[in-house]
Amino acid sequence: MxxxxxxxxxxxxxxxxxxxxxxxxxxxxxxxxxxxxNVLGAAHSAVNSHHETNNEETPDKIKKINKHAWYVPVSYxxxxxxxxxxxxxxxxxPELMTPEFIESELNGADFVEESFLPxxxxxxxxxxxxxxxxxxxxxxxxxxxxxxLQKERLEEVARSxxxxxxxxxxxxxLKSQAASKPLVMSPSTRSEVLNNKAGxxxxxxxxxALMSSPVGDQAPVSALAQETTQMPAQESVQDTGGxxxxxxxxxxxxxxxxxIKELLKLFEAKKLEELKKALAAYxxxxxxxxxxxxxxxxxxxxxxxxxxxxxxxxxxx
Amino acid sequence: MNSFSTSELDxxxxxxxMLNYRDGTxxxxxxxxxxxxxxxxxxxxxxxxxxQDIANExxxxxxxxxxxxxxxxxxTAKFSTWLYHLAHNRLVDYWRSEKFIxxxxxxxxxxxxxxxxxxxxxPHKELQKQQMQQQIKKAIAELPEEQRSAILLKEEASLSxxxxxxxxxxxxxxxxxxxxxxxxxxxxxxQPLRPVS
Numbered sequence: 278m279x280x281x282x283x284x285x286x287x288x289x290x291x292x293x294x295x296x297x298x299x300x301x302x303x304x305x306x307x308x309x310x311x312x313x314x315n316v317l318g319a320a321h322s323a324v325n326s327h328h329e330t331n332n333e334e335t336p337d338k339i340k341k342i343n344k345h346a347w348y349v350p351v352s353y354x355x356x357x358x359x360x361x362x363x364x365x366x367x368x369x370x371p372e373l374m375t376p377e378f379i380e381s382e383l384n385g386a387d388f389v390e391e392s393f394l395p396x397x398x399x400x401x402x403x404x405x406x407x408x409x410x411x412x413x414x415x416x417x418x419x420x421x422x423x424x425x426l427q428k429e430r431l432e433e434v435a436r437s438x439x440x441x442x443x444x445x446x447x448x449x450x451l452k453s454q455a456a457s458k459p460l461v462m463s464p465s466t467r468s469e470v471l472n473n474k475a476g477x478x479x480x481x482x483x484x485x486a487l488m489s490s491p492v493g494d495q496a497p498v499s500a501l502a503q504e505t506t507q508m509p510a511q512e513s514v515q516d517t518g519g520x521x522x523x524x525x526x527x528x529x530x531x532x533x534x535x536x537i538k539e540l541l542k543l544f545e546a547k548k549l550e551e552l553k554k555a556l557a558a559y560x561x562x563x564x565x566x567x568x569x570x571x572x573x574x575x576x577x578x579x580x581x582x583x584x585x586x587x588x589x590x591x592x593x594x
Numbered sequence: 595m596n597s598f599s600t601s602e603l604d605x606x607x608x609x610x611x612m613l614n615y616r617d618g619t620x621x622x623x624x625x626x627x628x629x630x631x632x633x634x635x636x637x638x639x640x641x642x643x644x645x646q647d648i649a650n651e652x653x654x655x656x657x658x659x660x661x662x663x664x665x666x667x668x669x670t671a672k673f674s675t676w677l678y679h680l681a682h683n684r685l686v687d688y689w690r691s692e693k694f695i696x697x698x699x700x701x702x703x704x705x706x707x708x709x710x711x712x713x714x715x716x717p718h719k720e721l722q723k724q725q726m727q728q729q730i731k732k733a734i735a736e737l738p739e740e741q742r743s744a745i746l747l748k749e750e751a752s753l754s755x756x757x758x759x760x761x762x763x764x765x766x767x768x769x770x771x772x773x774x775x776x777x778x779x780x781x782x783x784x785q786p787l788r789p790v791s
Contacts, residue, residue, distance in 0.1 A: 296780055300734075300749055303727030308635045312650055313627070316657040320623040323661045324615070 430524040437527045533563060600625075608673030616664045627657070630677055633750040637678065640746050641685050643735040652688055656681045675757045678747060682761050733783035741776035744769055 308316075367373055536559055543552040603611065603625045614622035634656065639649040659680050667676075734742055740762070747758045759769045 296777065296784060297749065299726060299784060300730055303723065303730050304636055304749070306636050306639055307632050308650065308653055312654060313631065315654055316627060316631075317624060319658060320615070320627070320661050321620045323664075324618055324620045324623075 434524045434527060437531060536562070609669040612664070612667055612673050613669055616667050623661075626673070630674065633752075634677065634681060637746050637750045638681060638685065640731070640734055640750075641739075641743065642688075644731055648688070652681075652684055656684050659684065671760070672757060674751050674753065675760055678751050678753065679761045682743070730780075730784065733780050736783075737776055737779060741772045741779070744772040745776045745780070748773065 372378055536555075540552060540555055540559065543555055600621070603614075603619075603622055606614070606622070606625070608626060608629065611622040611626045615626065635649065635653050638653050638656070639646065642649050642652070656677075660677065663680075734745070737745070743762055744758055747753045747761060751757075753761065755766050755769050755773075759766045762769070
């Protein structure tokens with residue numbers, strides 16, 4: 278029996294129909310009106326709220342997108358502001374675009390100082406205009422002197438550097454002197470040494486006299502005196518900066534080398550007595566030079582060898 | 595949102611009404627509810643052995659489930675099948691949660707009598723009707739749950755065997771046998787009763 282047939286049979290069953298009729302007759306219950314209102318109200322509100330939420334969803338989504346993308350407009354604004362500021366800076370400061378400035382910037386020069394130079398020069402020129410003619414001349418002379426002195430000092434330094442390069446032995450000596458720090462005396466101590474000790478003056482003149490000629494002569498003494506008297510004046514000029522101070526040290530070194538050369542010449546000329554005196558004078562000028570301290574011992578040893586020809590030869594070698 | 599007149603909505607099938615409701619026509623739900631509220635309510639009430647308070651609660655729950663599930667509704671099956679499927683599942687949940695022992699639940703006569711008060715001009719006939727109504731309901735309540743469910747789905751929802759099978763989750767043959775046994779038992783109980791004229 279198929280389902281359709283069964284259903285037909287089921288529907289045509291008298292007993293079932295009777296039961297069906299009976300059931301339909303008595304089964305008339307309905308939900309209360311309150312329940313109807315509840316269900317219908319819920320259905321309607323669900324539809325309305327769904328539409329409201331749908332309408333609200335769109336702006337929320339847009340809001341979210343905007344919230345996460347805040348940095349995009351900010352970056353645009355930052356780029357625009359920076360480019361505008363650079364453009365305005367260049368427009369109002371044309372010096373920034375000059376090749377000198379660009380070069381100086383590329384070389385790492387301090388632009389700030391240079392940028393103020395024209396103004397400083399202008400102020401200086403104004404001051405110059407206001408000054409009387411005599412004062413101007415004096416000031417110009419002073420400036421010229423200062424510039425010349427500076428030039429001389431610079432030339433000396435350059436010369437000494439050149440000598441250092443050409444004469445490695447002397448350079449070694451200079452280094453050793455530099456290692457013994459009290460090589461350079463201050464002008465005051467040097468003047469004390471020269472003036473206060475009576476015997477010292479004579480001792481100093483002796484080796485210095487040999488600078489011009491191996492035989493004693495008075496002329497070099499005056500030259501030495503000139504040199505010593507000129508020294509404080511020059512140093513007072515040199516004390517203006519680190520560079521000039523360095524040049525005085527190098528000049529002292531040169532002088533000391535000259536003295537040592539003279540000592541060697543006396544030694545070669547076998548003038549022992551003069552050599553001893555010159556050494557004593559030298560020690561008074563450069564009292565803390567250890568290398569020179571050794572020299573008397575060396576001379577004593579040499580004296581022993583002197584008597585023999587071998588010693589002379591070895592000395593010459 | 596579509597705008598329909600009441601007469602237009604009345605002509606629509608259950609499935610079309612539900613689709614309209616899904617799309618935002620609240621009036622479609624009104625028509626749908628009017629069509630199915632009685633049958634569903636009685637089905638739930640009979641299944642709960644005429645316990646009206648629980649029936650009211652579950653009845654509303656079933657409709658709320660339908661309202662919430664409207665967004666995903668597709669007209670792939672008959673609407674009444676879907677509705678009674680929701681009702682059946684809700685009842686099963688209730689029985690599970692309450693550890694409902696259907697065979698031991700006593701028939702609530704007082705509630706039935708109170709419910710069926712009717713102002714009739716013939717008191718004798720009314721009394722007879724009430725007696726018969728009570729007996730039918732009692733007979734249905736005393737049926738096993740499966741047979742009662744099959745008979746009620748046939749009577750209240752007018753579902754076919756296939757649809758009853760779909761709602762209850764069994765095959766057609768099982769539905770057939772359940773219906774046969776159910777009618778047989780009811781016949782025995784309702785034998786002395788005459789149909790109401």
